[in-house]
């Protein structure tokens with residue numbers, strides 16, 4: 001599978017999301033990653049389905065919605081109606097992840113399951129047949145701009161082995177050009193990147209977004225010597 005770069009709009013200008021999304025897609029983003037936080041499952045608040053609905057017309061690629069909320073089930077229909085393409089729920093968010101993932105697909109979205117740095121890969125193995133994507137968190141969820149947690153990397157190879165070649169394995173948190181290659185070598189194919197994509201640019205001067213995306217993609221796909 002080709003490597004996809006999914007900028008997290010958590011690092012974009014909150015007053016200009018529509019323009020930021022159009023700028024980062026024009027600069028080469030493959031997907032747009034939308035971080036939904038509830039102040040309960042994670043210690044931060046961001047946005048809900050109404051914001052996703054407002055962003056939808058600005059996204060030409062894939063709206064990749066990362067739900068850091070608990071419970072999940074009462075909100076699935078709203079995010080599906082808002083236009084989410086991929087809807088990812090955390091395995092730690094409740095006791096019935098199997099039901100949640102079935103409900104996400106029934107609502108018309110591609111289901112994803114995310115796991116925190118402290119959660120072993122085995123926790124999602126029983127639901128791999130239900131998902132299109134596993135999101136391996138390489139920071140503790142809740143904030144952008146945190147340091148990458150190395151100890152999550154061995155989980156990627158385990159999940160690639162269990163999930164086969166068609167499963168998307170997404171890495172989220174602290175991704176940059178300096179670790180992209182190791183992540184892809186381990187089996188990842190989707191790299192979420194917030195601060196390392198939006199750093200140095202703006203809607204008025206979006207060229208750095210393109211330079212940052214190209215740097216990550218080049219590092220991820222370079223031939224090792």
Ligand SMILES: O=C(CO)[C@@H](O)[C@H](O)COP(=O)(O)O
Nearest residue numbers: 141142144145173174194195
């Ligand atoms: O889900 C999350 C954080 O909880 C991520 O999507 C971050 O928003 C990624 O930001 P960087 O670590 O790349 O700055």
Ligand SMILES: [Co+2]
Nearest residue numbers: 008035066172
């Ligand atoms: Co995220």
